[in-house]
Amino acid sequence: MENLIQKIRAYNPLADVKLIRRAYNLACEAHKGQKRISGERQIEHLLGTAHLLADIKLDDCAIAAGLLHDILKDTYFNRRILQKQIRPEVSRLVILVSRLKSISTRVMAGVYRENLRRLILTVAQDIRPVLVRLAEKIHDLQTLEAFEPSRRMEILSKIFDVYAPLAGQIGAYHYKRLLEDGAFRYMHPKxxxxxxxxxxxxxxxxxxxxxxxxxxxxxxxxxxxxxxxxxxxxxxxxxxxxxxxxxxxxxxxxxxxxxxxxxxxxxxxxxxxxxxxxxxxxxxxxxxxxxxxxxxxxxxxxxxxxxxxxxxxxxxxxxxxxxxxxxxxxxxxxxxGPAAHSFYKELGREKGGRIAAPPERIRWLRSLLKWHSNLLQKGSPNFEINSPWDRVFVLTPKGDVFDLPLGATPVDFAYRVHSRLGNSCRGALVEGKIVPLSYQLKSGQVCKILADKKKSTPSLDWLKFVKTRYARQKIRRALGLTVRRGA
The missing domain is CATH 3.30.460.10 (Beta Polymerase, domain 2)
Incomplete structure (x- = not known):
């Protein structure tokens, strides 16, 4: 831990060391006695991840999030406990990292990759959670031999298909090299x-x-x-x-x-x-x-x-x-990349601690969107992205990601998941809180639709606020109304 503190102070003398120590102590408490498949103590993996984040000169909150990136998995910590124990910005980053991990792997691999790329776009407002995830993957490579061959190949495929290209596209070339060389050694040893x-x-x-x-x-x-x-x-x-x-x-x-x-x-x-x-x-x-x-x-x-x-x-x-x-x-x-300490220090910060880099961020988002569209598999479901400013990316509680136009509501989301869910919708929880069905969803939010199995008819009032043409057509059809072209 002291080596980590020294590394951080070398590029950021004003670092909030108390915050980082607090995160480390919470991680030690939550992961006490836990070991990884390799036999390595879990806390060693968390420290290794934090060191990788310090190598690219990230800020205190990002490094604290690196130390806590697994705390919402296999520990007694939940979001509410975490939010009471650590600074809000750190808990926000940890939750975003947790969402990156939550994407369902039950579906076929191609859909997994597409969902992951969609979710990456939902955290485009702040790339630090993505960097934490990349650092975690780099450290995982150091103990890859402990995995069974089939699982090892699955991990390597995701590194080459998703994580290394992403690192390159966001400008984190140091991470890209570490990911590619680490995976290369296992994938093509000769x-x-x-x-x-x-x-x-x-x-x-x-x-x-x-x-x-x-x-x-x-x-x-x-x-x-x-x-x-x-x-x-x-x-x-x-x-x-x-x-x-x-x-x-x-x-x-x-x-x-x-x-x-x-x-x-x-x-x-x-x-x-x-x-x-x-x-x-x-x-x-x-x-x-x-x-x-x-x-x-x-x-x-x-x-x-x-x-x-x-x-x-x-x-x-x-x-x-x-x-x-x-x-x-x-x-x-x-x-x-644009999250480097000296880079965002010059540019200042937006409200809430997000990294503020308007021209650079626009270039980065355009590049990321180009990468996303180029890598979508042939035959995959249509996924149209105009820009991050006129689309929102909303998650189900299971981690599936759906893209919707800006201004979309829980009703639009319900119909996007399934028309039967839309027709039976009686309410919605966003981030665990009840919201009006006319609520406008934001990127990265988790939306849970409350359905009434006995209800199969939508409300006529929904036509006043739904955003998508698809939802509007389904509502009109369910109510026996004429479906107007372009409605």
Missing amino acids: SYQNVKSAVGELLLSVGDWLDKFPSVVYKELDKNSISAEVYGRTKHLYSVYQKYLQKRKAGESETEFVKRCWDIIAFRVIVNKESDCYKALSCLEAVWPRGPKFKDYIAHPKPNGYRSINTTIIGPNQVPVEIQIRTRKMHEYNEY
Whole structure:
């Protein structure tokens, strides 16, 4: 626990340590004596998840939620108890994470994935619950060997189909790499070892040049009074493997492919301001001519907000090396997404503690919606999303998710679930509280329809407030009224 506190204070000296300790103590109390399938104590898993959240510099409430993410499962805690024991924002995040887990797995896998993506959209107002879920999945990979092969493959499939793509789309590339490499090691062990060995051989081929390169860069930048941090990284293994499968030549081995791949080795040059990015580029090109690959993602950001100048030089033994030049703010956004501590600290917060990042959030949502629509399986039920602002995503108590137009009511929801449920509807509970049937539902809410089995006729008054054409048609038909076209 102390290591976690030190890690948090390193990037957030004003962290609410009392809150984090409170969450840890609650987790210890609730999960006392509990062990995972691997034999690991449950509290170790919760600490591991919290460490992963601190790695991407999340705020106190998100890390507290990471420590408590399983407290509503297999413990005596329920929502009411949790809300009395911890800050409201933390309990809200824990409940949202719990909803992510609650999606029914009783249905076929394709529908599960579609439902999960719908639910992800319901928490788009605050991406921290999604990041907690991703961190939990990353930590799960460390004990995957404890699972039976069939269960292991199920977990790996969801990581590749859902969680890793999501991490990439929200800009959490650090998590994306951890998810993909962790799953790659289990899914394709032979290829994993081949790629790992090939990358290792490439690094040996450039010798100590990698160690000396940063000092040369510092020297050139100092000449032009540019303050910077310079450090290297290698392309993560699964990304190399994917590129190998897509671009290999006939009969080409992983080792041969890695030698000619231009972005296996990369250096990051982190500067203080945007204008310094272009000055640094000019300094580097004065020493090393520009290589075959160049992208200016500062002038033309990726849809998810990624910004950087990416260029290449040729190192020893004709090994290509990628150079990524960016500001600190760009780097933290690129690596950790819009929830990074320094990023939302600059942007401020909305009422209720949600992360406020209007332009970036719009880009992120557009990208997420594009990812969602591209990955829907052929033949799956029609799921039309215009934008997160004119649709709401409402859950059943069992965790199934239904999309409705903005302004939809519990009656619309009941008919969306089943026409018989709509006809027999006599009331509704939203978040456990009785609401009028004309109540306008909001994304992420859990709605329970109270039905009267003896009742099979809707109320004529419902036509005054229902939003969906489908509900309106079903009501008119049940009442024996003429169904008007477009009604």
